Amino acid sequence: MIELNALTKRFGPVTAVDELSFTVRPGRVTGFLGPNGAGKTTTMRLILGLDVPTSGTALVGGRRYRQLIRPLRQVGSLLDATAVHGARTAYDHLLSVAVSNGIRRGRVREVLELAGLESVAAKRIGGFSLGMKHRLGIAAALLGEPPVLMFDEPVNGLDADGVRWVRQLLRQLAADGHTVLVSSHLMTEMALTADHLIVIGRGKLLADAPTQSLTRSSARADVLVRSPRASELAGLLTGRGAGVTPEHDGGLAVTGMDAPAIADLAAAHGIAVHELVPRRPSLEQAYLDLTAESTEYRAATTVAGAEAGS
Amino acid sequence: MTAVASRTGQPAVPSLAARARDVLAFEWVKLRSARSNYVTLLIAAVVTIAVTALVAHTFASTRASLPGGANTALATSFLGYAEYGVIPVSVLAVLQFTSEYTTGLIRTTFCAVPRRWAVLAGKAAVTGGAALVAGEVLAFICFFLTQAMLSGRHRGVSLAQPGVPGAVLAAGFVLCACALTALGLGAIIRRTPGAITAALAAIYGLAALCLVLPAPWKYDVGRFTMPFAAFQVVAMHPQPGLLSPALSMLVLVAWPAAALLAAGLVISSRDA
Numbered sequence: 001m002i003e004l005n006a007l008t009k010r011f012g013p014v015t016a017v018d019e020l021s022f023t024v025r026p027g028r029v030t031g032f033l034g035p036n037g038a039g040k041t042t043t044m045r046l047i048l049g050l051d052v053p054t055s056g057t058a059l060v061g062g063r064r065y066r067q068l069i070r071p072l073r074q075v076g077s078l079l080d081a082t083a084v085h086g087a088r089t090a091y092d093h094l095l096s097v098a099v100s101n102g103i104r105r106g107r108v109r110e111v112l113e114l115a116g117l118e119s120v121a122a123k124r125i126g127g128f129s130l131g132m133k134h135r136l137g138i139a140a141a142l143l144g145e146p147p148v149l150m151f152d153e154p155v156n157g158l159d160a161d162g163v164r165w166v167r168q169l170l171r172q173l174a175a176d177g178h179t180v181l182v183s184s185h186l187m188t189e190m191a192l193t194a195d196h197l198i199v200i201g202r203g204k205l206l207a208d209a210p211t212q213s214l215t216r217s218s219a220r221a222d223v224l225v226r227s228p229r230a231s232e233l234a235g236l237l238t239g240r241g242a243g244v245t246p247e248h249d250g251g252l253a254v255t256g257m258d259a260p261a262i263a264d265l266a267a268a269h270g271i272a273v274h275e276l277v278p279r280r281p282s283l284e285q286a287y288l289d290l291t292a293e294s295t296e297y298r299a300a301t302t303v304a305g306a307e308a309g310s
Numbered sequence: 311m312t313a314v315a316s317r318t319g320q321p322a323v324p325s326l327a328a329r330a331r332d333v334l335a336f337e338w339v340k341l342r343s344a345r346s347n348y349v350t351l352l353i354a355a356v357v358t359i360a361v362t363a364l365v366a367h368t369f370a371s372t373r374a375s376l377p378g379g380a381n382t383a384l385a386t387s388f389l390g391y392a393e394y395g396v397i398p399v400s401v402l403a404v405l406q407f408t409s410e411y412t413t414g415l416i417r418t419t420f421c422a423v424p425r426r427w428a429v430l431a432g433k434a435a436v437t438g439g440a441a442l443v444a445g446e447v448l449a450f451i452c453f454f455l456t457q458a459m460l461s462g463r464h465r466g467v468s469l470a471q472p473g474v475p476g477a478v479l480a481a482g483f484v485l486c487a488c489a490l491t492a493l494g495l496g497a498i499i500r501r502t503p504g505a506i507t508a509a510l511a512a513i514y515g516l517a518a519l520c521l522v523l524p525a526p527w528k529y530d531v532g533r534f535t536m537p538f539a540a541f542q543v544v545a546m547h548p549q550p551g552l553l554s555p556a557l558s559m560l561v562l563v564a565w566p567a568a569a570l571l572a573a574g575l576v577i578s579s580r581d582a
Contacts, residue, residue: 049424050417051581066424069323070332077421083414085344092343100336100422102324140418 001025001179002047002148006056009042009203016042018203019056024181026147029174031194031211032183035291039203040183041079044152048077060148072101076141077150081133086126090117090136093125097140107143115139116165131162138169148179155189167193187287201291214286223259225252226275233271240265251275333423333432341406341436350402351444358395358448359455362387366456370463383467384474387456388449388481388544395448396488399441400513403489404505406437407496407573417582426578430497434570438490445485453478473546480543480559487562488513488536494569498576512536512565533558536565 002024009017017039024030034040045051047058049065057064060075068074084093094108112121115135120128125136134154141149151170155163170193174180184190190197190211197214199207207214224247227233234244234252242262243255254262259278266273281289324332341347369386410416423429453469460466467474492509499505513536520532529551532538542548542558553561 045417045581048417048421050420052579068424069329071424072422075421079417080414083417085340085409085413085415087344087346088340089343092339096336096339096343097418097422099339100332100419102328102332 001061002150002181003059003062004043004047004056005059007043007046007053007058008055009039009046009051010054016203017046017053020200020203020205021056022198022205022208024179024198025196026179027174027177028195029170029180029182029193031190031197032181032200033187033190033197033287034183034185034200034206036185038185038200038291040185040200041152042203043200044077044079044150044181044183047150048075048079070101070144072097072103072144072146074144074146075148075150076144076146077152078134078137078141078154079152081130081137084125084133084136087124089122089124090128091121093136094140094143098143101144103144107145111139111142114142130157131159134158134162134166138166147177148181149173150181152183153185154182155184155186163189187284191283199287199290206290211283214283221255221281222279223254223257223262224275224277224279225254225262225273226250227252227266227271227273229271232269233266233273236265236269236271237262253279329428333428334435336419336422337406337432337436341440346405347402350398351440354395354398354402354444355448357398359451361394362452363455363459366459370460370465383457383460383465384453384477385541385545386460387453387478388484388540395445395485396513397510399444399485400488400492400509401506403437403441403492404496404509405502406433406493408500408502408505411500412502420582427574430570430574430577433497434490434493437493438486438566441489442483442486446479446482448485449478449482453481467546471546477544477546480555480562481540484536484540484543484562487566490566491536491569494566494571494573497573498569512569534561536562 004020004022007017007020008015020039020043032040032043042051043058046053047060047065060068065071065075088096090112091108094111095105097103098105098108109118109121112118115138117132117135117139120132125133128136134157138151138154141151151166154166154170158166170180170182174195182190182193194211197207197209197211198205199214225233230246230250230252234246237244237252237254237257240257242257245253245255247253257265259276263273263276365386369383407416410419419429420426423432457466457468469475469478488509491512492505495508495512496502496505499508517532517535517537520528520535520538523531529538533542533552538552539558539561542552543555543562545555548555548558552558
């Protein structure tokens with residue numbers, strides 16, 4: 001379990017993490033989302049005791065990371081897969097990490113096998129591809145068989161095979177009862193992997209909810225209606241208090257009434273309905289809505305038609 | 311700290327000794343698993359022995375008998391050593407921290423051992439230990455090599471003479487003192503080029519600067535630098551105007567102690 005309590009980190013005038021409070025629970029994959037520069041990595045560094053918070057606390061299993069004895073047996077983490085010494089072999093790198101926390105040497109072979117790196121164990125890391133470095137970093141995180149795992153953008157730069165491997169591994173770890181926190185700036189990736197989402201923007205908490213409910217709670221849910229007598233139907237709908245927005249192609253985007261109610265109303269007036277589609281915004285859209293205010297580096301022009309997506 | 315099994319099913323708290331062993335093993339595996347460290351030590355050994363032999367050869371073929379012959383004969387053993395062995399070993403020591411900072415590996419290190427003083431102590435023990443062993447081995451090799459070349463001309467000294475074993479041991483320690491000073495500076499500065507420059511300035515630069523100072527200051531200030539102090543501890547007839555061999559030894563301990571203390575304060579308060 002990871003508990004953040006009003007965690008704050010300032011770098012000079014910049015507040016990177018702003019009064020952040022949330023709890024990451026075991027048994028599920030918790031996605032940690034936010035645009036680039038939202039403070040995800042800084043938050044993880046604070047949890048790991050690499051940076052000292054300006055105020056507030058981050059606890060792992062009820063204790064501050066810096067107070068943990070043999071911390072790799074409690075928390076496994078991967079922040080940056082490329083942060084390795086290229087001259088060392090994969091085996092030696094893992095061995096050094098293992099002995100630092102009194103982890104038995106046999107465990108090194110086990111995690112190499114788990115990560116599919118047995119064949120390159122004696123090779124120097126300098127020659128590894130990014131995908132192999134990711135596997136090595138994840139192997140290192142799993143060395144101490146810790147109950148809590150934390151990965152920063154673990155699928156960044158991976159090929160399809162690597163992405164699938166990471167995804168399955170995360171799901172398996174959560175199913176085994178681990179606490180799994182995974183950061184990403186890609187909503188689509190998290191939609192496939194995470195059971196629960198924590199969304200931050202500019203260091204502030206924007207959402208802390210199950211992945212499912214994040215789409216439902218979005219204000220963008222509506223019903224697309226197409227009818228040969230669209231304007232007549234629109235009048236009837238607004239008369240019942242529904243919100244109606246005509247779309248470019250003649251369709252009506254209706255809010256405030258669900259599909260059966262719209263169908264009944266049309267039938268009662270003998271109006272033919274050619275299309276009736278309840279639309280739930282994609283997670284991507286829900287995410288964009290949440291973070292729109294807080295995007296640190298916004299493109300100068302927004303992509304035309306992004307609104308009509310989903 | 312005693313080992314007590316906690317009720318939450320977590321592993322028993324390991325003793326302080328076990329945790330110290332962990333940290334030493336961590337740094338030892340890292341030191342021995344990077345090939346460049348062996349190459350550096352090999353370069354240090356080859357260059358040191360070669361230069362020492364050259365100096366001894368030149369000295370042996372000089373006909374004039376110099377005043378304080380024993381002094382010069384002993385000091386001759388360590389000329390190549392002090393001038394050339396110190397540089398590669400200091401660079402190796404600097405890299406123990408700077409290579410981790412530049413690759414980002416330092417974050418793995420601090421995640422594995424969150425107590426930063428423990429990381430510093432582990433690195434100091436392993437790097438300092440390696441430098442001490444290398445220093446003593448080289449000191450004795452250089453001593454025996456030089457004296458073998460000089461004794462043919464009846465100008466050598468023997469290990470049995472009073473003060474000689476201490477001087478040879480002290481010479482070996484010089485390498486360790488330089489390495490630990492460099493290690494501390496590497497931790498503070500983090501970047502390799504700057505840290506190497508600072509280490510060489512501390513180890514050699516200050517002494518070189520003192521040599522060009524006017525007379526009273528040359529030794530008044532110079533005696534607190536490492537090369538002057540090193541000369542005093544290996545010379546059998548210490549030069550007046552410098553510190554005594556005992557106080558010079560203290561100077562050789564104070565430099566790395568100060569560097570490591572500053573390093574500990576800096577890395578434990580700085581974000582990694």
